[in-house]
Amino acid sequence: MSACTLVSVSTVLGCHSCFRVDMFSKGTKRKFSDDGGEMSDESLGGANVSSSYNLQRQSLLDMSLIKLQLCHMLVEPNLCRSVLIANTVRQIQEEMTHDGSWQAVTEAFCNGSQSPSERLVATEVLCRSREQDAEPKLFSVISYEGCREEEVVADETLCSVSVSDAASNVCLSESVGHCWETGELRVVESDEETSEGSRLGPGDDDDDDEDDEDEDEVDEEEESSREDSKSMGQVFGTFEIKNGSSGPDSALEELFSDVDASYYDLDTMLTGIQSAPKMGPYDLLDSLAPSHGPPSLGSPSNCRSDLNELDHIMEIIVGS
Amino acid sequence: FAGGGVGGGNDFQWCFSQVKGAIDEDVAEADIISTVEFNYSGELLATGDKGGRVVIFQREQESKNRPLSRGEYNVYSTFQSHEPEFDYLKSLEIEEKINKIRWLPQQNAAHFLLSTNDKTIKLWKISERDKRAEGYNLKDEDGRLRDPFRITTLRVPVLMPMDLMVEASPRRIFANAHTYHINSISVNSDHETYLSADDLRINLWHLEITDRSFNIVDIKPANMEELTEVITAAECHPHQCNVFVYSSSKGTIRLCDMRAAALCDRHSKFFEEPEDPSSRSFFSEIISSISDVKFSHSGRYMMTRDYLSVKVWDLNMENRPVETYQVHEYLRSKLCSLYENDCIFDKFECCWNGSDSAIMTGSYNNFFRMFDRNTRRDITLEASRENSKPRAMLKPRKVCTGGKRKKDEISVDSLDFNKKILHTAWHPKENVIAVAATNNLYIFQDKIN
Numbered sequence: 001m002s003a004c005t006l007v008s009v010s011t012v013l014g015c016h017s018c019f020r021v022d023m024f025s026k027g028t029k030r031k032f033s034d035d036g037g038e039m040s041d042e043s044l045g046g047a048n049v050s051s052s053y054n055l056q057r058q059s060l061l062d063m064s065l066i067k068l069q070l071c072h073m074l075v076e077p078n079l080c081r082s083v084l085i086a087n088t089v090r091q092i093q094e095e096m097t098h099d100g101s102w103q104a105v106t107e108a109f110c111n112g113s114q115s116p117s118e119r120l121v122a123t124e125v126l127c128r129s130r131e132q133d134a135e136p137k138l139f140s141v142i143s144y145e146g147c148r149e150e151e152v153v154a155d156e157t158l159c160s161v162s163v164s165d166a167a168s169n170v171c172l173s174e175s176v177g178h179c180w181e182t183g184e185l186r187v188v189e190s191d192e193e194t195s196e197g198s199r200l201g202p203g204d205d206d207d208d209d210e211d212d213e214d215e216d217e218v219d220e221e222e223e224s225s226r227e228d229s230k231s232m233g234q235v236f237g238t239f240e241i242k243n244g245s246s247g248p249d250s251a252l253e254e255l256f257s258d259v260d261a262s263y264y265d266l267d268t269m270l271t272g273i274q275s276a277p278k279m280g281p282y283d284l285l286d287s288l289a290p291s292h293g294p295p296s297l298g299s300p301s302n303c304r305s306d307l308n309e310l311d312h313i314m315e316i317i318v319g320s
Numbered sequence: 321f322a323g324g325g326v327g328g329g330n331d332f333q334w335c336f337s338q339v340k341g342a343i344d345e346d347v348a349e350a351d352i353i354s355t356v357e358f359n360y361s362g363e364l365l366a367t368g369d370k371g372g373r374v375v376i377f378q379r380e381q382e383s384k385n386r387p388l389s390r391g392e393y394n395v396y397s398t399f400q401s402h403e404p405e406f407d408y409l410k411s412l413e414i415e416e417k418i419n420k421i422r423w424l425p426q427q428n429a430a431h432f433l434l435s436t437n438d439k440t441i442k443l444w445k446i447s448e449r450d451k452r453a454e455g456y457n458l459k460d461e462d463g464r465l466r467d468p469f470r471i472t473t474l475r476v477p478v479l480m481p482m483d484l485m486v487e488a489s490p491r492r493i494f495a496n497a498h499t500y501h502i503n504s505i506s507v508n509s510d511h512e513t514y515l516s517a518d519d520l521r522i523n524l525w526h527l528e529i530t531d532r533s534f535n536i537v538d539i540k541p542a543n544m545e546e547l548t549e550v551i552t553a554a555e556c557h558p559h560q561c562n563v564f565v566y567s568s569s570k571g572t573i574r575l576c577d578m579r580a581a582a583l584c585d586r587h588s589k590f591f592e593e594p595e596d597p598s599s600r601s602f603f604s605e606i607i608s609s610i611s612d613v614k615f616s617h618s619g620r621y622m623m624t625r626d627y628l629s630v631k632v633w634d635l636n637m638e639n640r641p642v643e644t645y646q647v648h649e650y651l652r653s654k655l656c657s658l659y660e661n662d663c664i665f666d667k668f669e670c671c672w673n674g675s676d677s678a679i680m681t682g683s684y685n686n687f688f689r690m691f692d693r694n695t696r697r698d699i700t701l702e703a704s705r706e707n708s709k710p711r712a713m714l715k716p717r718k719v720c721t722g723g724k725r726k727k728d729e730i731s732v733d734s735l736d737f738n739k740k741i742l743h744t745a746w747h748p749k750e751n752v753i754a755v756a757a758t759n760n761l762y763i764f765q766d767k768i769n
Contacts, residue, residue: 060602063660076412076438079500079519080550080569081665084606087548091602 054101061092065317089318333767334714336707337752338392340377341760343705353756355743359423359431362747365393365754366433367761368418372402374435374488376446391752393763397446399488402437414439420505422514424527432491434514438501441516443492443527452482497523497533504554510561517554517566520547524578536584537566537576552667553613560619563588567624571608575635591633593640603655603664611667616676617748623679625670628652630681630691645691645698648683650721650732663737673746682741685730686757687717703741703755703762713767 064085096102342351350371357366365377378396405414416437424432430447455477459465500518507514515536516523522537537554541547550569557563562578574587595604607627615622616632621642624631628649631641647668651658658664663684670681682688683700691698700717707714720729743756751766 057602060656060659067662075415076407076410076501078665080552080609081662083547083550084569084609084665087605088602091605 057092057096061089061096064089064092068318332751334701334751334753334764335767336709336712336714336762337765338763339705339708339760340375340393340395340763347759351759353743353759353761354417354419355421356745356754356756356761357421357423357433358745358747358754359433360425360748362749362752364396364423364431365745365763366421366423367754367756368401368421368435369759370415370417372400372404372416372418372437374399374401374418374421374433374444376431397486397488399444401435401442401444401490402440405439419502422505422507424507425511427511434505434507436502436505436516439495439498441494441502441505441525442490443494444488445491446486446488449485449487450482451479453477454480492527492530494525494530494533497525503552504566506554506556506564508556508561509559513561515554515556515564517551519550522551522554522564522566522584534582536578536582538583538585552610555613555615555622558615558617558619565613565615565622567610567613569609570605571610571626573610573613573622573624573633589635589638591638591641593631599652601655603659606659606664607655612669614670614672616672617674618676621676623670623672625668625681627664627666627668630670630679632679632693643693645679645689647681647689648687648719650719654732658737661737663740666740666742668740668742669744671744671746673751674749678746680744680746680753682744682755684737684740685735686739686741687719688741688744688755701764703757703760705760711767714764 067085068082068089093102341353342348348371350369350373352370353367354370355366355368358364359366363379365379367375367377369375374397375395376397377393379391379393382391401418402416404416406412407414414437418435418437420434420436422434424434424443426432430445433444433446435442435444454461455475457466457471457474457477458468494516498516498518498521500520502516502518504517505514506517512528513524513526516525516533517537520538520540521535523533524536525533537551539549539551548570552567552569554564554566557565563575564578565573565575567573571592573591575589575591576584577588578584580586580588595608610624610626612625613622620635622633622635624633624641625647628651629647630645632643632645634642655664668682670679672679677694678690678692680688680690686703687700688703689698689700700719701714702717715728718726718729719735720726720731725731739758741755741757745754747753753764755762755764
């Protein structure tokens with residue numbers, strides 16, 4: 001199964017000869033200017049060398065995240081391989097944090113003064129700048145299915161919670177944007193906000209970005225490793241024998257829950273094993289099923305109101 | 321090779337001897353060989369496969385009648401060592417694939433070996449039976465019990481020859497000691513204990529005791545979220561029963577002395593080569609991960625295999641290896657593709673020859689490489705059915721890395737990455753090598769002079 005997916009990724013991301021392999025080999029950090037606003041310009045402008053490097057680095061990041069998720073369901077995944085891939089993801093993310101490109105992604109989800117629609121716009125703009133390849137669209141379609149209307153609400157807390165719930169194990173950074181984008185449209189419709197105005201471009205966001213930038217940068221770097229380690233823990237958590245309270249409950253749920261077979265296929269393909277510790281495969285299905293109310297609000301394990309947004313993003317990307 | 325040149329230098333040539341296994345293009349997953357190991361005398365050659373089976377070959381005695389047979393290896397015993405299991409706690413299958421086989425030194429007529437899958441180690445006794453007792457008093461020849469009251473005379477049973485039967489029986493089962501996947505087992509020089517290593521822990525066992533083992537290394541972090549390094553291989557020192565080494569996914573080797581403490585979390589020696597900053601990339605760590613570590617027979621050196629190279633370390637020098645051999649440097653520019661198709665995670669093994677003068681390791685396209693430590697010459701050979709005529713000399717192979725491809729060279733892009741040689745073994749005394757190519761076992765010997 002993983003082989004098929006990797007093949008499609010490779011065709012999407014471009015044949016191997018398209019990779020400027022010397023770019024990858026060097027691994028030198030590209031120093032971006034400190035201004036976060038220019039960041040989106042550069043990724044949009046894209047003609048220069050560093051943008052190409054960014055694309056390749058992003059491809060490597062995406063590839064790594066896919067690898068982490070597509071673990072075989074039946075047999076325990078190779079811990080050494082998972083550790084090496086996770087370390088690669090960390091490395092890329094550290095470099096992206098240092099040269100500011102990670103900020104552009106994370107600022108879209110920042111707490112603070114930004115309204116949800118502005119936030120969403122920034123993500124959308126960034127996502128639009130990336131090559132919209134077939135494979136990410138596939139993921140985004142799937143994540144859209146999981147992204148339910150009532151979950152994507154203007155309240156930022158709930159937004160975060162919902163996304164981590166519904167689309168958690170699937171979304172890559174681009175597809176998260178799609179997910180948000182879809183939700184945002186609905187928010188606009190229901191609230192009748194003039195999001196057109198705020199959608200005029202990255203300029204509006206930049207003003208807000210710059211204010212938060214300096215404070216956030218330090219925090220984000222500190223936070224990123226911590227949040228990373230939390231999400232990495234979710235990758236490795238499955239290797240633990242769960243003796244805790246979740247054990248018997250999830251086992252019982254597995255035995256007795258009614259499962260729609262199509263959901264199960266979706267879930268086994270996308271969530272892999274990582275969903276086992278905190279949220280078993282059947283828990284995720286429960287949260288997707290229409291018969292359940294707002295799934296995550298009452299559940300303490302999913303309540304993330306006090307976590308930094310980076311944590312949300314890493315969870316979304318790596319899978320909660 | 322041991323003492324000779326590489327492929328032609330000093331009258332030394334590797335020749336095809338035998339190939340074992342099916343010829344079909346369609347390879348059954350269960351038939352893929354996952355480990356190869358000669359015993360201490362070289363008389364026996366054991367293979368383990370993904371289906372959990374062990375096949376042992378025995379070398380025929382060279383006889384004057386058939387001088388050309390040159391000690392061929394024929395099947396001696398086949399048995400199912402491990403079966404697939406299901407871990408109900410985690411809802412996961414436990415593969416029956418044999419990860420490692422290690423022979424015990426022979427102490428009597430029977431042979432003993434340890435075989436392990438991801439979770440369970442088993443001690444197998446392989447014994448021969450070529451005699452049968454006949455003339456029992458209490459039962460007939462066909463086994464039926466005789467009526468004791470009808471017996472009027474007594475006789476002593478006589479041992480009569482019978483067709484040789486080789487029996488394999490599990491004598492010990494060492495289970496439930498590893499949470500993670502076992503990657504190594506190694507018999508200690510005291511012949512009483514052995515170690516088993518998984519991704520995060522190493523245990524020391526006594527061969528007689530199955531219900532407990534000592535944990536001697538534990539690198540599991542208190543918080544699994546902080547895990548960045550795993551154990552990849554471990555081996556006991558060949559002579560010092562208190563010394564062992566283990567390698568990691570970050571390219572480091574730790575040598576530990578069991579006399580220092582019960583838990584050997586603090587190493588006695590730490591081997592790591594400083595990284596070359598000019599070649600740093602996102603793949604640097606992955607390709608530095610050590611897939612195999614082997615002590616030399618002398619015990620003075622150890623050899624490590626990472627993705628692109630083999631390194632020989634002097635145990636007295638920790639800061640860098642004394643020798644580095646490039647196995648397939650031409651893959652360095654392809655690392656991204658190899659990461660994509662997961663080949664970058666392939667775990668190649670390596671081995672010494674009996675005199676420690678040469679080392680061997682596998683590569684892709686069914687190529688394997690040998691390095692002569694004295695002459696610094698190296699050779700690339702191929703395990704293929706095309707070169708399988710009896711006693712056919714193996715032709716050196718060459719990979720073309722760029723520019724014009726010469727005749728008989730193969731370009732990097734034409735390499736078959738599905739044909740990987742991960743497991744090789746070298747006879748402890750002679751120039752006989754066993755090379756596992758997917759589901760086939762090739763045996764090569766030196767030319768008859």
